[in-house]
Structure formats: C-alpha cells, structure tokens
Amino acid sequence: MNGASREALASARESFDALADNTAADAEKLAQDLAAVTALLDREVSLRRVLTDPAQAGEAKAQLAARLLSGQVGEECAELVAGVVRSRWSSSRDLVDALEELAATAELVAAQRAGALDDVEDELFRFGRIVSSDSALRAALTDKVAARAAKAQLLHSLLGGKAHPVTERLVVRLVTAPRGRSLEAGLTALSKLAAERRDRMVAVVTSAVPLSDVQKQRLGDALAGLYGRRVHLNLDVDPEVLGGVQVRIGDEVINGTIADRLAEAGRRMAG
Structure with missing residues (x-):
C-alpha cells in the first residue's frame, strides 16, 4: 500500500484496536462478519469501487456501507466498516486487503483472550513447514480447479482436533480464498500478524x-x-x-x- 491507503490502514487498525480493547465485543463473531464483508467486496467489484471512489464524500460512503450491512452483520462490524470506508483509499483492492487483515486480527484477538495466541502462532509456523515439505499436500491446497469445499474438508481432516480452532479457521480462509497470494505468502502474513499481536x-x-x-x-x-x-x-x-x-x-x-x-x-x- 502507498499514499492514502497507508494512512487509511493505520486509522482502520486504530479503530479496530479501540473496539477490541475497550469493549466486550465477540471477537470470533467480529472475525466472521469481517470475513463475510471481505468476501462480498472481493466478489462485487463495482461496489468496492463505489466505496473507494475519491469523488464521493467520505460520509456518504460510510452511510452507504452502513445501510448495506445493517441486519447482515453485527453492529460492531457495521460501524467499523463504515468508518473504514470513510477514509480515502488509493485503490479499491487496498480496502479489501485491509478488511481481510482486520478479520484475521479479530481471530487472533479471540485466541489472545483464550490464552492461546502463542499456540496459534506456533501452529501457523509448523503448518507452513509441513506444506513446504509436502509437495502433494501443497498441490492439493493450491489446485485452482479443486472445489473450495473439498479443500476445506481436507484441512478439517488435517487440523480438526489437532490445532486450535482459530488456527484452523485462519488456514481454511486463506486456502479457500487466497485472493491471488501464494499459500506461503499468506501463511507468512498470518504469522507476522500473530507475532505483532503477541508483542503488543x-x-x-x-x-x-x-x-x-x-x-x-x-x-x-x-x-x-x-x-x-x-x-x-x-x-x-x-x-x-x-x-x-x-x-x-x-x-x-x-x-x-x-x-x-x-x-x-x-x-x-x-x-
């Protein structure tokens, strides 16, 4: 990200931290809602362009987002997204990237509250090592033809009951919705977020x-x-x-x- 998007992302992170630190918001539900909004905007190109149109007033974009999300996601998520789209973004993709990061961070907050953040960080690292050493597994998880449901089922069989639920959800989202990233790059980004959260x-x-x-x-x-x-x-x-x-x-x-x-x-x- 560059220019306006860097500032907007910093503001989004501050808003998220204020929500996660100062309220009893359900972090797992917030993560689920933010992931749903990310998927929506990733799918609806015209909508995300409207929400990042520099010619439109920030407040108008915030109100539009609030109307669209009302009743579809929790109030905390709707308010957070409205604030995020109020900022100026250099590109529409940057907005979606930011919301995806916030969704992952909300999962990490849930792990932190459960005292399992260290475990999640370690599991993400170890899963990355497993993938890098198993070419067949990597091929199955990155196959562009394979159905998302099949990949998710494979991951549930590998991680279910063996890894923390937060780790499992993060990896499933990454694999089923890579958004143009390599599996290794996505796992590295998640590990970095976990480390930053642990040190904070x-x-x-x-x-x-x-x-x-x-x-x-x-x-x-x-x-x-x-x-x-x-x-x-x-x-x-x-x-x-x-x-x-x-x-x-x-x-x-x-x-x-x-x-x-x-x-x-x-x-x-x-x-």
Missing part, C-alpha cells in the same frame, strides 16, 4: 484530567522501557481519582493517584 501490550490509563500528547508519549515510553515491548494506551478520565495516573496492564495495577495515596494513608492511621 495494552495499558488502561485512568487520570483525573485528559493527558497531553507529551504526557502520553512520556508514559508510553516509560511503560515500554519497563516491560520491554510496545504498549498501547487506552485512556480514560475519572475525576474521582483526584490526581495522578492509574495504569492497569492485565491483572497488574500501577497506582499513582492522590485518591490511592489518601486511601493508603487512611489504612495506615486505622492500623
């Missing part, structure tokens, strides 16, 4: 007043230094904390608020 930490930051850009940068840098990896900040404002900042990463809480200090002082006095 999310911190819920609560402060009495909104943090400035400088404060956010400093906090992000400090947390990255503390944990040795990039940390995404989800910001919340709660006047009841009185001052300072509370940071929650998983089950760990770092408290630096005035309210917390007062509560601690009260406990000491009571003791």
